[in-house]
Amino acid sequence: MDKANVSETEERTFQARIDAEEKIEPKDWMPEKYRRNLIRQISQHAHSEVIGEQPEGNWITRAPSLERKAILMAKVQDEAGHGLYLYAAAETLGVTREELIDRLHTGASKYASIFNYPSLTWADIGAIGWLVDSAAIVNQVSLQNTSYGPYARAMVRICKEESFHQRQGYNIMMTLMKGAKLQREMAQDALDRWWWPSLMMFGPHDGESAHSAQSMKWKIKRRSNDDLRQQFVDQAVQQAEAIGLVVPDPDLKWNDARGHYDFGAIDWQEFERVISGNGPCNRQRLAHHKNAHDEGAWVREAMAAHEAKQRSKARDVA
Amino acid sequence: MADQMQLYEVFVRSRRGLDHKHVGSLHADDSAQALEYARDVYTRRGEGVSIWVVASRDITASQESDCESFYDPLDDKPYRHAAMYELPEGVDSL
Ligand SMILES: [Fe+2]
Numbered sequence A: 001m002d003k004a005n006v007s008e009t010e011e012r013t014f015q016a017r018i019d020a021e022e023k024i025e026p027k028d029w030m031p032e033k034y035r036r037n038l039i040r041q042i043s044q045h046a047h048s049e050v051i052g053e054q055p056e057g058n059w060i061t062r063a064p065s066l067e068r069k070a071i072l073m074a075k076v077q078d079e080a081g082h083g084l085y086l087y088a089a090a091e092t093l094g095v096t097r098e099e100l101i102d103r104l105h106t107g108a109s110k111y112a113s114i115f116n117y118p119s120l121t122w123a124d125i126g127a128i129g130w131l132v133d134s135a136a137i138v139n140q141v142s143l144q145n146t147s148y149g150p151y152a153r154a155m156v157r158i159c160k161e162e163s164f165h166q167r168q169g170y171n172i173m174m175t176l177m178k179g180a181k182l183q184r185e186m187a188q189d190a191l192d193r194w195w196w197p198s199l200m201m202f203g204p205h206d207g208e209s210a211h212s213a214q215s216m217k218w219k220i221k222r223r224s225n226d227d228l229r230q231q232f233v234d235q236a237v238q239q240a241e242a243i244g245l246v247v248p249d250p251d252l253k254w255n256d257a258r259g260h261y262d263f264g265a266i267d268w269q270e271f272e273r274v275i276s277g278n279g280p281c282n283r284q285r286l287a288h289h290k291n292a293h294d295e296g297a298w299v300r301e302a303m304a305a306h307e308a309k310q311r312s313k314a315r316d317v318a
Numbered sequence B: 001m002a003d004q005m006q007l008y009e010v011f012v013r014s015r016r017g018l019d020h021k022h023v024g025s026l027h028a029d030d031s032a033q034a035l036e037y038a039r040d041v042y043t044r045r046g047e048g049v050s051i052w053v054v055a056s057r058d059i060t061a062s063q064e065s066d067c068e069s070f071y072d073p074l075d076d077k078p079y080r081h082a083a084m085y086e087l088p089e090g091v092d093s094l
C-alpha cells in the first residue's frame, strides 16, 4: 500500500471510532486538522480559565467580609487549576506549554471575550459567578462527551468543581437583592452590563460559525452554539426573576409554541470588536499576564538550577 | 544487584475514554518486557485496551502519615461545596 492509501484507511478507522461514540486517545492516529482544531479549542479554553482570574482577583482584597474573601480565593484557585488541567490535555497533542503561552501573548490564540470587561463593583463578582460560570457550565457539560479522551476527562473533573462557583455568585446577587435600595441597584446594574456579553460567550450563530460544522462531525463540539445559548437563557431568566432582577432585554418573552424564551438580537459588532482586541480591558489583561509571566521567570530559573544541583549530587553519590 | 529484576507498576485502561487504573505490579528486566508480562498477567480476558507500565522506583508517593499536612486544612472549607449555598424558592436547579 502506498502512503495515501495508508492514511485513507487510518482516516476511515478514525471516523468510524468517532461515529461509534468511542474516544480518541493521545497515541491514536488522527487527522492533522483534528489535532490542530483541538489544540486551538483546548488552549483557548485554558487561556480563558487563567485570564478569567483577573476580573475576579480584582476584588479579593476588597471582598465585603472575611468569608466572602475566602470563598472568592477558593474560586479563583479552582480556575487556576482548570487552566492547568486544560493545558495538560492540550500538551498530550504534542504542543508545549511554552508555545501555548507564547501564542496567547502574541494574540495568535484567543480567550473568552467576556474577560475583557471590567469588574467595577462587588456585584460584578456576583454576576460573573452566576452568569459567566453558568454559561461556562452549560458548554462544559456538553463537552464531557467530546471525542478526545483527555479533554473529556478534564471536563468531567472541571464540571464537578464548577457548581459551587455559580452558586456563590448567585448567592451574592440574592443577598444584595435582599438589601437596601443601593445594593439592589448595584446588583441590577451588574446584570445589565454582564447579560449581553454572557450571551456572546457561546459564539456566533450556527450559520456563521467558522469551525462549527467540522467540529460537530468530529464530535469535538457536541451541541451547537445557538442550542447552548438557548439553554442558558431559559435557565438564567428564571433565576433572575426568582430574586427580583430584570433581564435587560425588551424583546425577551416566553414562547409557548417553542417551549423556550425568545430573546433580542445580539450586537455582533461589539463581539467582533472585543474579540479582535478592542474591548475595554484587552490590553490590560494581556499586559498583566505577560508581566506576571516575566516576573516569575527567576522562580522558574531558580527551580531549574536547584533541580540540576540535586541531580549532580545524586550522580556524585552513585 | 544488576541481574535482579525490577518491580513495575501496571496501569490498564479498560475502555477508551476512561483513565488508566492501577491493577497491580510485576517483575521484569526492562519496560518492554514488563509490557509483555503485563499483557499476559493482567489482560488475559480482554480487561483493557491500553497498558502503562512504570518502574516502581520512579513513583514518588505521599504517605498516609502526611495526611494532616496534606489534607487537614480542607475540612474547614465547606464553602467549596455547592450544598452550602441555599437556593431561593422558584429555583430548583443551578
Ligand atoms: Fe473554570
Ligand SMILES: [Fe+2]
Pocket (backbone or CB within 6 Å): A079, A133, A136, A162, A165
Ligand atoms: Fe468556574
